[in-house]
Amino acid sequence: MYEVPKYFPTTIVGSYPKIPPSEELIRKRKKGLISEEEFHELVKPSIKAVIDDYLEAGVDILSDGEQAREDMVAYFAERLKGYKGGEWVRIFDNVYFRKPVIVDEIEYVQPMAVMDWVYASSVSKGRPVKAILTGPYTMADWSFDLHYGDRRELVIALARVIRKEVEEFVKRGAKYVQIDEPALSTRPFKEEVEIVNEALHVIFDGINAKKIVHICFGKIEKILEYLLDFPIDQFDFEFKNSNFRLLPYLVEYGFDKELGYGVIDVHSTRVEDVDEIFNDIKKLVDTGLLGPEKIFVDPDCGLKRLPREIAVAKLKNMVKAAALAREKLV
Numbered sequence: 001m002y003e004v005p006k007y008f009p010t011t012i013v014g015s016y017p018k019i020p021p022s023e024e025l026i027r028k029r030k031k032g033l034i035s036e037e038e039f040h041e042l043v044k045p046s047i048k049a050v051i052d053d054y055l056e057a058g059v060d061i062l063s064d065g066e067q068a069r070e071d072m073v074a075y076f077a078e079r080l081k082g083y084k085g086g087e088w089v090r091i092f093d094n095v096y097f098r099k100p101v102i103v104d105e106i107e108y109v110q111p112m113a114v115m116d117w118v119y120a121s122s123v124s125k126g127r128p129v130k131a132i133l134t135g136p137y138t139m140a141d142w143s144f145d146l147h148y149g150d151r152r153e154l155v156i157a158l159a160r161v162i163r164k165e166v167e168e169f170v171k172r173g174a175k176y177v178q179i180d181e182p183a184l185s186t187r188p189f190k191e192e193v194e195i196v197n198e199a200l201h202v203i204f205d206g207i208n209a210k211k212i213v214h215i216c217f218g219k220i221e222k223i224l225e226y227l228l229d230f231p232i233d234q235f236d237f238e239f240k241n242s243n244f245r246l247l248p249y250l251v252e253y254g255f256d257k258e259l260g261y262g263v264i265d266v267h268s269t270r271v272e273d274v275d276e277i278f279n280d281i282k283k284l285v286d287t288g289l290l291g292p293e294k295i296f297v298d299p300d301c302g303l304k305r306l307p308r309e310i311a312v313a314k315l316k317n318m319v320k321a322a323a324l325a326r327e328k329l330v
């Protein structure tokens with residue numbers, strides 16, 4: 001078994017550029033031209049290519065690159081009972097996304113993302129692969145609800161089905177479970193954080209794995225003091241894109257959980273160089289807030305919108321910078 005470095009381990013947030021033929025397979029699956037089983041079988045070479053890129057870069061804790069997911073909400077909505085096919089909604093300008101509709105009680109049917117994780121873990125040369133799931137708050141926020149009529153109730157109903165999926169992962173040996181809640185930073189209010197906190201208890205209480213929540217962009221500092229009560233081991237936040245704006249707030253509130261520390265800008269194709277990333281790691285170390293065993297070095301968010309060669313180049317430099325940090329900052 002691969003041993004994850006004790007200090008400054010490197011990881012990723014989850015998504016990766018789509019590697020052919022994954023997008024074509026997603027389309028075929030949607031049209032019913034291939035079954036769910038065939039789909040997960042045929043997407044394996046894309047997952048393997050992602051893992052090979054991570055291994056080439058030297059990342060410690062991996063993901064399946066979300067090669068099977070065309071978007072983080074629709075993928076799960078299509079595999080749960082209670083949802084029906086969505087409608088296209090305009091987000092801005094000519095950017096549309098399909099908002100799934102909830103028409104009945106949400107029910108768990110069968111494992112949704114577990115098989116891709118099992119395969120990824122079988123080709124990761126012993127490196128751990130994170131189980132990554134879209135959180136109930138984001139699922140609720142990016143769906144049309146025609147059944148529950150109450151956001152809290154809906155979020156908790158989604159949390160119950162997500163818990164079932166988490167149990168399936170842990171049963172198969174997942175050691176890291178990450179819940180992605182990007183929608184929370186779009187509504188940074190105490191009442192919303194409390195709903196998510198309750199949902200996380202539903203998902204994680206009694207689960208034996210490292211419990212991680214990823215939230216990105218938006219005004220996280222407005223809700224940081226409430227976030228610290230979450231029943232989790234690790235937060236994963238974006239820092240690079242916002243020029244480390246959140247850092248002084250972490251110090252102010254005495255943040256003491258593990259931190260997935262985003263040092264790679266996923267909105268820019270510029271490849272950060274090793275010294276730059278090292279200095280960004282040092283920024284956090286210099287605050288004295290967290291020991292190196294609590295700092296997980298990673299990109300701000302998923303890498304899916306970057307060209308693949310840029311994504312690899314960024315990860316390579318990130319891994320080198322973490323190694324340098326182990327040498328000089330421990």
Ligand SMILES: [Zn+2]
Binds near residue numbers: 216
């Ligand atoms: Zn993100």
